[in-house]
Amino acid sequence: MEGKKLSFPGALVGALVGLGAEIAIREMTGLDVIEGLLEIIGAGFGLIRIDKRIYESTVKLLKGMDIQPDDDYQRILRRIDELTVDLPELRENFLRLMDAGVRAKSA
Amino acid sequence: MLKKLLGKPLENTGALPTRYYLHEVLKSLDHDNIGEAVRLLRMSKGAVIDKSRWEVVRQQIIFRCRVLRERHRKHINFLEEKIKEHKKHGKLPWRWFHKRPTEKLVQYEKTLDLERQAQDLLEQCESELKTMAKG
Numbered sequence: 001m002e003g004k005k006l007s008f009p010g011a012l013v014g015a016l017v018g019l020g021a022e023i024a025i026r027e028m029t030g031l032d033v034i035e036g037l038l039e040i041i042g043a044g045f046g047l048i049r050i051d052k053r054i055y056e057s058t059v060k061l062l063k064g065m066d067i068q069p070d071d072d073y074q075r076i077l078r079r080i081d082e083l084t085v086d087l088p089e090l091r092e093n094f095l096r097l098m099d100a101g102v103r104a105k106s107a
Numbered sequence: 108m109l110k111k112l113l114g115k116p117l118e119n120t121g122a123l124p125t126r127y128y129l130h131e132v133l134k135s136l137d138h139d140n141i142g143e144a145v146r147l148l149r150m151s152k153g154a155v156i157d158k159s160r161w162e163v164v165r166q167q168i169i170f171r172c173r174v175l176r177e178r179h180r181k182h183i184n185f186l187e188e189k190i191k192e193h194k195k196h197g198k199l200p201w202r203w204f205h206k207r208p209t210e211k212l213v214q215y216e217k218t219l220d221l222e223r224q225a226q227d228l229l230e231q232c233e234s235e236l237k238t239m240a241k242g
Contacts, residue, residue, distance in 0.1 A: 050129055051160070054129075057137070058167065066177070089162060090170055
């Protein structure tokens with residue numbers, strides 16, 4: 001069987017055609033093909049569990065808040081308010097976690 | 108496997124997907140490595156699909172910065188009190204016979220200096236993260 005020969009100019013032309021196609025698609029449809037492909041590779045990297053990871057990190061942050069054993073619910077809420085004054089999304093996540101904790105305790 | 112093979116060498120190019128960086132940022136945050144977390148977050152492009160996740164992670168780092176700064180502030184107050192106390196009582200004659208008082212004072216001052224440096228670094232990180240917010 002005859003061995004295949006690799007052509008450098010051929011590869012260069014292929015790359016240029018690919019780049020041209022990417023630019024044309026982006027111009028016509030507004031879709032970023034390369035970014036989309038990277039997203040798919042990202043999923044391949046086993047990175048689809050990011051939401052679970054963010055949730056775990058949120059729980060860890062809440063636990064690492066230097067809460068005293070005698071601190072009550074209201075005091076902890078005030079503390080969260082102080083620390084997340086300009087962090088609305090995180091504040092909401094913390095409050096949801098706290099509510100879930102209280103509901104689980106009272107159930 | 109792909110992550111191990113391509114992740115680290117390509118990390119500094121900023122070409123990897125946002126989620127890769129977010130994972131790495133959270134890993135650094137777990138170890139309180141705030142500087143590295145900020146660096147990695149800066150590298151991430153912030154793809155549209157992950158914009159809200161990126162924002163939450165950014166806020167998580169800011170929050171951790173604040174908690175750590177608060178902790179350092181308490182340490183600084185404690186050390187300042189100790190140094191003040193040491194300087195005040197160090198002049199009393201009965202303190203002259205205590206074991207190595209100056210050594211202790213130097214140790215307090217060194218720790219205080221380190222605590223202040225850490226607090227400054229955290230402050231810098233926090234202000235950088237605040238300006239990093241993507242519109």
